[in-house]
Amino acid sequence: MSPRKNAPSVAPPAELPAPGAPARKAPAPRQRRKEARPQELLAAALELFVEKGFAATRSEEVAQRAGVSKGTLYLYYPSKEELFKAMVRESLSSRIAEASVLISQYEGATTELLHRVMHLWWTEVGLSPAGGITKIMMAEARNFPELASFFHEEVIAPTQALLAQVIQRGIDRGEFRPVSPMMTVQVLIGPMLHLVLFQHSFGACAHLPCENPADVLALEIDLLLHGLCPRPAAG
Amino acid sequence: MSPRKNAPSVAPPAELPAPGAPARKAPAPRQRRKEARPQELLAAALELFVEKGFAATRSEEVAQRAGVSKGTLYLYYPSKEELFKAMVRESLSSRIAEASVLISQYEGATTELLHRVMHLWWTEVGLSPAGGITKIMMAEARNFPELASFFHEEVIAPTQALLAQVIQRGIDRGEFRPVSPMMTVQVLIGPMLHLVLFQHSFGACAHLPCENPADVLALEIDLLLHGLCPRPAAG
Amino acid sequence: MSPRKNAPSVAPPAELPAPGAPARKAPAPRQRRKEARPQELLAAALELFVEKGFAATRSEEVAQRAGVSKGTLYLYYPSKEELFKAMVRESLSSRIAEASVLISQYEGATTELLHRVMHLWWTEVGLSPAGGITKIMMAEARNFPELASFFHEEVIAPTQALLAQVIQRGIDRGEFRPVSPMMTVQVLIGPMLHLVLFQHSFGACAHLPCENPADVLALEIDLLLHGLCPRPAAG
Amino acid sequence: MSPRKNAPSVAPPAELPAPGAPARKAPAPRQRRKEARPQELLAAALELFVEKGFAATRSEEVAQRAGVSKGTLYLYYPSKEELFKAMVRESLSSRIAEASVLISQYEGATTELLHRVMHLWWTEVGLSPAGGITKIMMAEARNFPELASFFHEEVIAPTQALLAQVIQRGIDRGEFRPVSPMMTVQVLIGPMLHLVLFQHSFGACAHLPCENPADVLALEIDLLLHGLCPRPAAG
C-alpha cells in the first residue's frame, strides 16, 4: 500500500460539481446482486476469452462487460486463471454430463446414436460461444501449462472416453467394422473441431464465403459412415 | 497478462556455450554472411511463433535465437507483423506451389493421388514446425485481422482450391461419388488439421498418451474412402 | 508494492475452528457485548500494526481478527489513522502515567529508582506487543507526519521528561555526576529501545542466536552506572 | 502482451503538433551512459528507501530521481528487491570492510580504538543517508523475510563480530573488565543506533529540539567507559 493513499492529500480539491451541471453522474448505481454476479461474470468471460484468447483479454474488460468494476471481479475470482477455469466448468463440463446420460440410456442403432451425439454437440457447443474455448486452449496450451492440464482432464479426456464408448457399442453390435475406438474418435472429432475452430477464427472475420457448416457436417458423417468410394455392389 | 509470467518457461535452454568451446564459431565475429540473416531470422521466428503464438513471442527473443541484436531484426523487418508474414511466405507458400505441380502432372488413380497429396502435406507441413502456423493463426485471427486476411489469401484459399481440384478429378473419372468438392475438402482437411493442432498444443505438453498420429491419419483416409459401415455385398 | 505479494505470509494461521468445535462460541451469534468492541478492535490493531507496520496492515484484517466486519471497524474509528491513534493511547499513554506516579512517590536511592523504572518499562512495554509500536513509528514517521507529531507529543516527550527527572534527582542528591539530564536520557533509552526494536524485527525472524535481552539490559545498566573501565583504586 | 499494442490502432490520430507549437518537446534527450547508471540508480534508491521505506517507495520514483524512465530501472535491476540488495551492498558492505582493516592494524590503546571505530561509523554511516537503511530494515523485516535474512548476513553479523573483536582485545590487554563481548556489543550499538534511527524518523520531521547527536554520542561513550557513578577514590 502506498502511504499516499492514507496520508490525506494536501487539500482535497473541493468536490463540488459546477452548479447547474448534471451532478457528475454518480459513478455507478453500485447495484448489489451477489447471486447473479458469478453468472454474469462467467458469461462475459466466455465471450471475451473466445473472442480474443486468454492472454489478450484484459480482466478489466471482462468486468466492464459484466457491468461491474475491476475490483469486483477479483471479489469473485482470485485471478484471471481461476476465472477461466470457472468459465470452462460452467460452459463445458455440464454438457459432457448431459451427453453421458443420453448415451447410456440410448437403445436404438449405433449409427443413429452417433448422429445424435454429434448433432447435439454441434448445436449445444459448436454453435454456441462455448465452441471457441477449444480454439483458445489450443493456442495457449503451451504458454499456460497448468490451464492445459486442467482442460485436458476436465474436457478432453471425458469427451474422448464418451465417444469411444459409442464406437465400441457399434462394434460390439456388429454395426461397425472392428476399428480402434480411440483412434476413430480422433477421426470423428477432427472435422467437427475444425469446423468450430474455423467459425471462431477466420469465420468471424467477415471473409470469403465459408461453406455452410451444417452441410459440411452432414457430409462428413455420411462419408465417414459410408465412404467416399461408391459401393461395388451396392444393390 | 504476459504468459511469461505465468508459464514458467519450461527450462530456458542453456544459452551458454560449453566453456572453452569456440563460441559456436561464427565465421567472423562481426562480419557474418549477411545474405543468411533473413533465413536465420525467419527460422527463429517460425520456431518461436509456433511455440508461443504471435502476441506472446517477444521480438527480442526472435533476434536472440537468430544470434543478432534486437535492433538488427528491425533492420530487416519493419515490425513484428511483417516478420510474421515473411515467415509464412517462406514456410507455406512454397509448399503449396510444389503440391500444385504434383497434382497437375499426376496420371494415376485419384484415390492414389489423394493419398499422396495428404501424405505429402502431412510429412512436409504437418510434421514440421510449419504445421503450427495454422494453430496460431486460428487463435490470433480476430486480434490481428490484417494478418488473418493475409493468411487466408496466401494459404487457405490456394490449399482448398488445390484439393477441390483433386476431388473434382475423382468425380469426373467416376472414382468418387458426386459430392460437393469444396465441402468435401473441408471434411478432408478437418482431421488432418486437428491432428496437427493437437500435436502443437496439448501434444506438446507431456500429457496423456496421444494416439499415434500417423495411424490416425491412415485410418481417417481409409474411413473417408470406404466408410465405417461394412459393405453389404463386399464381394 | 504490497508486502503481501512478496512476503509469502509465514503460514496463514488456519482460521478454521477445529471441525466440530463450538466455533469459539461468541456469547451470542449476533448480539455480542457492544461495549467490548473497541477494546477488541484495539487489541487486534495493536497486534497487527506491530507485526506488519501501519501501511502494510489491511484494515479488513484488523476487523477480521477482532471478529467483526470491515464496515463495523469504520463505525468505531473513522479511518485507519484514527484507529492507530486510539491504539497508541490505549497501549502507551496509560503506562506513562503509572511510571510518573512511581517516580514522584519514590524515596530511596536514585540508582535503585533508575533500576526499577527501567525494569518496569522493560516488562510492561518492552516485552509486550506495545514495544513494537515504537518500531513502526520510526519507520512510518516520514510517510505519516501527522501520526509522527501525535506520537511525539503523546509518548516520546512525556517519557523523556520523566526520565530526565530521575537523572536530575540523582544529580541533586550527589549520586550522579553532573551530566546533562536530557542527553543522558537519550543514552539510557538507546539500548533499551534497540533491544526492543531488535526483538520486534530481526528477533521475530527465527534467526541467528540473539543474546538474551534481559542479560543485555542488566549489563547495560551496570556499565552505564559503573563504566567499562576498572576503577583505579576501587577499594 | 496485448494485441492492441500490435494491431495498429484504427487510424492513428495524426501526430502533428499544432502549427506554431514548440514541437512537443522531444520526450527526453535519451542520454546514454551505461557505466554511470547503476551508481545513479543506487544513489536515488538509497535516498528514497531511507526516506519512505522499502514498500512505500515506488520504483518509478527511484527511476525518476535518477533521471531515467521506469523501464530503464528494470534494465539494471530485475526487481525492487534486487535493487534494494544492490544498494545495501554499495552503501554498507564496503564500510564494514574498511573498518575491519582499521581494527586489525591498530596498535594503540583499546579505549582509543573503540572511540575511533565508533566515530568512524558515526561519521561514515550514521550521518550519511546510509544510516537510515537500518531503520527500514527493522520496520520491514517481518514483511520481507528474505530481505531480512540478506541484511542480517551481509551487515548485522559482520558488524557485531567486528566490535566483539575490539572488546575482546580490551579484555585481553587488561583494559576492560571481563564482560561478555557479544553482549557488550549490543550495549555499545544500542544508543548509536537509536540516535541514527531517531535522526531518520522523528528527527526528520521538523520537530521539538533534538539534543545534538554528536554530544549525546560523546556522553554515551564517556558513560560506558567510566560509568555514571562517581569513582569512590578517584584521585
Added chain:
DNA sequence: TATGAATGAGATTTCATTCAT
C-alpha cells in the same frame, strides 16, 4: 550495417473507504 540503452503505454492485482441493505 549492427548494437543495445532507453522509453512509456499497459496489464494484473490490492485495498481504504463507502453505502445499500
Added chain:
DNA sequence: TATGAATGAAATCTCATTCAT
C-alpha cells in the same frame, strides 16, 4: 448497529519500437 459488495486509484513489471553511436 452491523454487514460485506462495490469502487477505483495505485503499484510492479513487460515489451515493441526507436535512435545515438
